[in-house]
Structure formats: C-alpha cells, structure tokens
Amino acid sequence: MENNDVVSRVINKGVPINTPVNISINFIYKSCKNKDKLDQLIYYQFGELGRITDSDKYKVQPVVPSEFQLYMDPETLQKKLCFSEDTILSLLEYNLGTKKTISRNYLSQLSRDELALKINKLRKIKKKGNLSKEEVLSRDFPRMYKLYLNEKQFFKEMQILVNKISTPGISREKLRELVYECSGRLSEYGYRTPPTIEGLKKIVNSFNLNSFCERYADYFQHVLDNEEIIYEKLQDNPISFNELDIDEEKLSLYLAFEFIAKISDDNTLDKQKYIYYLADYFGREQNRKNDNNTMLRMNEDLIITPALLYKEFTEILIKYPELRLVNFKDVDFSGMKEEEIVEFINEYLKVFKANWDIIPVGDIIKGLGDGKVNDPDMERRIEIFMEKQEFYSEFDPFMCVRGKKTFDGYIGYILSNGLVVLDKFFQNSKKGIVSKGDAIYCMNIEDFYRLSNYPKSVIRKDKNVICIEHRNGWQEKLSNIINHRDFTFKTKEEVEELQTKKLIKE
Numbered sequence: 001m002e003n004n005d006v007v008s009r010v011i012n013k014g015v016p017i018n019t020p021v022n023i024s025i026n027f028i029y030k031s032c033k034n035k036d037k038l039d040q041l042i043y044y045q046f047g048e049l050g051r052i053t054d055s056d057k058y059k060v061q062p063v064v065p066s067e068f069q070l071y072m073d074p075e076t077l078q079k080k081l082c083f084s085e086d087t088i089l090s091l092l093e094y095n096l097g098t099k100k101t102i103s104r105n106y107l108s109q110l111s112r113d114e115l116a117l118k119i120n121k122l123r124k125i126k127k128k129g130n131l132s133k134e135e136v137l138s139r140d141f142p143r144m145y146k147l148y149l150n151e152k153q154f155f156k157e158m159q160i161l162v163n164k165i166s167t168p169g170i171s172r173e174k175l176r177e178l179v180y181e182c183s184g185r186l187s188e189y190g191y192r193t194p195p196t197i198e199g200l201k202k203i204v205n206s207f208n209l210n211s212f213c214e215r216y217a218d219y220f221q222h223v224l225d226n227e228e229i230i231y232e233k234l235q236d237n238p239i240s241f242n243e244l245d246i247d248e249e250k251l252s253l254y255l256a257f258e259f260i261a262k263i264s265d266d267n268t269l270d271k272q273k274y275i276y277y278l279a280d281y282f283g284r285e286q287n288r289k290n291d292n293n294t295m296l297r298m299n300e301d302l303i304i305t306p307a308l309l310y311k312e313f314t315e316i317l318i319k320y321p322e323l324r325l326v327n328f329k330d331v332d333f334s335g336m337k338e339e340e341i342v343e344f345i346n347e348y349l350k351v352f353k354a355n356w357d358i359i360p361v362g363d364i365i366k367g368l369g370d371g372k373v374n375d376p377d378m379e380r381r382i383e384i385f386m387e388k389q390e391f392y393s394e395f396d397p398f399m400c401v402r403g404k405k406t407f408d409g410y411i412g413y414i415l416s417n418g419l420v421v422l423d424k425f426f427q428n429s430k431k432g433i434v435s436k437g438d439a440i441y442c443m444n445i446e447d448f449y450r451l452s453n454y455p456k457s458v459i460r461k462d463k464n465v466i467c468i469e470h471r472n473g474w475q476e477k478l479s480n481i482i483n484h485r486d487f488t489f490k491t492k493e494e495v496e497e498l499q500t501k502k503l504i505k506e
Contacts, residue, residue: 007246007251015341015345022069023255032244059215082238088223095147097141115224120217122213166201255277272323278313289310292308356401356404357402381434387475400414417482
C-alpha cells in the first residue's frame with residue numbers, strides 16, 4: 001500500500017539512527033495545502049499534550065511548544081515526530097522568564113534548581129516597595145502577566161454571565177441557555193460543570209492574582225518533577241500526518257536546512273550522524289546541487305534553496321574535516337538493531353584513519369619541494385605534475401584526502417556522485433619529489449573504504465577499480481568516467497559480503 005504520509009517518508013530517509021532535531025510547527029503549517037485538516041490535527045495534539053501534562057487538573061492552559069522533535073522508535077527504527085522534552089522545559093523557562101519572544105531552537109539555559117526557584121517566586125508573588133503585585137508580575141514574569149490579563153478578562157466576562165443568570169424573573173429557557181454557555185466556557189479551563197448556580201458563582205468569584213499564580217506554579221512544578229514520564233508519554237503518542245497534502249520537496253529541503261544547522265551548532269557533539277541524511281538528500285537527486293528554483297522563505301531576511309544549502313554543506317565539510325561523507329541510500333538495514341547499525345558504520349569509517357588524512361579542498365597541493373632525484377625524465381615528471389594541477393583545479397569535490405604509508409604521495413578526490421579519484425602527485429611527499437606518473441585509480445566510494453587498508457597491488461587487481469595511465473589524453477578519459485559513469489552504492493548483498501568476510505578492519 002502506498003505511504004501517503006509525506007512527513008514520515010521524508011524524515012525516514014538516510015540511515016536509521018537517532019538524530020534528534022526540532023521541526024517547526026509553523027513551517028509544517030505553511031507547507032500544508034489542506035490547512036483546515038492540519039488545524040484539527042494540531043488542536044487534537046494540543047489537547048493530548050494538556051492531558052499528558054494534567055493541565056485540566058491544575059486549571060491552566062498547557063505549555064504549548066512551537067516545535068516538534070524528531071526521534072526514533074528503538075524497536076521499529078522508524079523516525080517519528082512528537083513534542084520534545086527540551087522544548088517543554090524551554091517553554092517553562094520562557095513562561096517564567098523576561099523574554100518576550102522565543103527564538104528558533106531556543107533551549108533552556110537554566111538548571112532544574114534555577115527553574116524551581118523561579119516557580120517558587122511565582123507562587124509567592126508579593127508587593128515590592130511602591131509596586132503592586134500586578135506590577136511585580138508584569139516586571140518579573142511578563143509572559144505570565146499576559147496570561148493573567150487574559151484570564152482576568154475571561155472571568156470578567158464570566159461574571160457578566162453569572163449576573164445575568166441571577167437576574168430576577170429570568171425565563172427558564174434563557175436561564176438554561178446562559179448556564180450552558182457559562183459551563184462550556186469554564187470547561188475550557190478545566191472546571192467541571194457545577195450542579196448549582198451557586199457553584200458557578202463560587203468558581204467565578206474565586207479568581208484573583210494569588211490563585212492564578214499558585215495554580216500555574218503548581219502546574220509548572222508538576223511538569224518539572226515529571227519531565228521524564230511526560231516525555232515517555234509524548235513518545236508513546238507520535239504525531240501522524242497521514243493524508244495531509246504537504247509539499248515533499250520543500251519539506252525535504254527544510255529538513256536538510258535543520259540538519260545543517262544542527263551540524264553547525266558547536267553544542268552538537270556527534271555531528272557525523274547528521275551527515276547521512278544530507279548525503280542522501282544531495283546524492284539521491286543530483287540536480288539539487290544547482291537548484292535555485294525550489295525556494296523556502298525562513299524569515300524576512302532568509303531564503304534558502306538546495307543550491308545554497310549544497311554550498312553551505314561543502315563549507316561545513318571543509319570546516320570539519322573529520323566528518324565523513326558517506327551515502328548509505330542503497331544499503332538495506334532491515335532486521336538490524338540500532339547498536340548493530342552504529343557498529344557497522346563505525347567500522348566502515350575507521351578505514352579513513354588508517355591510510356588517509358582529510359584535508360581542506362583549497363589546501364590539496366603544497367607545491368614542489370627541494371628534493372632531488374637522479375632521473376632523466378624529471379622534465380616529463382614536472383610536466384605531468386603541472387597537468388594534474390591544471391586538471392584538478394577545475395574539480396569541485398565534496399572532500400579531499402591525502403595518503404599515508406602505502407598511499408604516501410596520493411591525493412584522493414571524493415566527488416558528489418560517489419566517485420573517488422586517486423592520483424599520485426609525489427614519490428616522496430615529505431621531500432617534495434614528484435611522482436613518475438603512476439596510474440590513476442577510479443572507484444566507487446564504498447570500494448574506496450573497503451580497499452583503503454590494503455596495498456596498491458590489491459587495488460590494481462580489484463574488478464571494480466578502473467586504472468588510467470598518464471599518457472596523452474588521460475584527462476579526457478578521466479572526464480568521461482566522471483561525467484558518464486554511474487557510481488552508486490552497491491546492493492545489500494555486497495554490504496553483507498563485506499561484513500561476512502570482515503574486509504573492514506582497523
């Protein structure tokens with residue numbers, strides 16, 4: 001059966017490992033064509049959030065996040081969206097703080113103890129000098145003051161209704177109508193319908209600033225004390241966007257933007273795991289690298305396109321050369337547990353450390369050294385060296401690597417189409433002695449990882465490797481391979497064969 005949940009399809013691309021990232025509710029709303037249906041879904045989810053956080057019990061409006069969090073079900077390895085624990089705690093700080101707006105990816109900066117102190121301060125709100133309690137609330141808790149004014153207005157309107165109900169000689173039909181209206185509006189704040197008119201009056205007359213602050217302080221403390229339980233319940237209630245008409249390409253672009261933001265964040269510890277979605281995004285559709293037609297307006301000052309993100313992505317790979325660009329889009333991870341997937345990927349990446357140093361794209365060749373070699377063909381060596389310099393200067397690789405040990409003197413160009421080109425520039429890189437014109441090796445990036453721990457003799461004999469000699473026309477031959485050969489990841493069977501034979505080793 002076709003999966004009509006566009007959101008589920010998009011967020012589950014890449015590798016099935018946990019990559020927490022926040023997704024803007026506002027963006028999903030803007031990208032959805034049938035907004036009425038989305039309104040119903042969001043309204044229902046806010047109700048679920050109120051139920052999970054017991055907002056009705058405390059007679060308050062629930063803290064309402066502006067973002068969902070992407071998380072992965074450890075049993076099914078399916079990524080889903082739910083309200084995030086971090087976002088809820090951040091909103092506690094936001095409601096208890098002096099900020100008038102909450103920014104994108106705003107995270108709590110206060111400890112649990114600091115939040116608890118603010119909650120207690122709200123509970124015991126009191127006059128200060130010439131400032132009334134309301135003025136202190138306005139100064140110290142501007143968000144809560146706004147909520148207070150809203151409730152104050154609400155209960156003022158309720159008082160008018162109660163006064164009408166108490167009007168002498170009111171008809172039974174009008175009385176029933178007013179009681180129904182009053183009870184319905186009070187239920188929005190978690191008040192159960194009282195059995196008598198006196199009960200309605202008691203609820204309406206009970207509102208004051210102290211009771212307001214106590215109710216919200218009790219609620220915030222409840223959320224703080226039960227954050228782990230609340231988050232578990234949130235994960236048990238993931239949000240389904242099935243049947244919503246959402247622009248898949250724009251959603252994919254937006255998620256790529258959020259993943260790049262996550263990698264760029266200095267607080268993100270494991271940046272590598274966010275690479276895989278981006279490698280899939282740009283690797284699956286090659287035209288995205290130059291696409292400036294698909295656009296998203298993030299705010300008044302920022303418009304993003306796939307081409308702009310591609311440029312930013314390459315800059316990130318240069319800034320963080322330890323990141324490995326690997327696209328597992330054709331690898332079947334079904335039947336594997338998350339820890340097995342992580343172990344497989346980690347082993348897969350270790351080969352880089354054995355024989356290669358990742359280097360900035362703009363720092364590929366340091367130039368000729370002072371090393372001397374007694375070779376009558378030195379002039380031809382230098383000529384080939386300069387041909388290489390000229391040819392590869394036109395490259396726009398995702399990443400470059402410099403060989404060590406058996407690969408000393410080699411430069412590897414890792415291209416966006418999955419092709420790796422290895423060319424030897426130096427016979428001795430430390431002395432700057434140029435190579436004799438050794439063969440160029442072209443291979444799939446997966447084969448590069450697989451073969452990197454073996455000597456060149458193994459590479460030359462491998463059936464998946466193409467060798468090109470530095471003879472007349474070598475540039476044209478290499479260009480044809482780069483432009484016309486489809487280098488992509490192999491099948492599940494080949495990956496399983498690598499695991500079985502333990503070809504990936506440190």
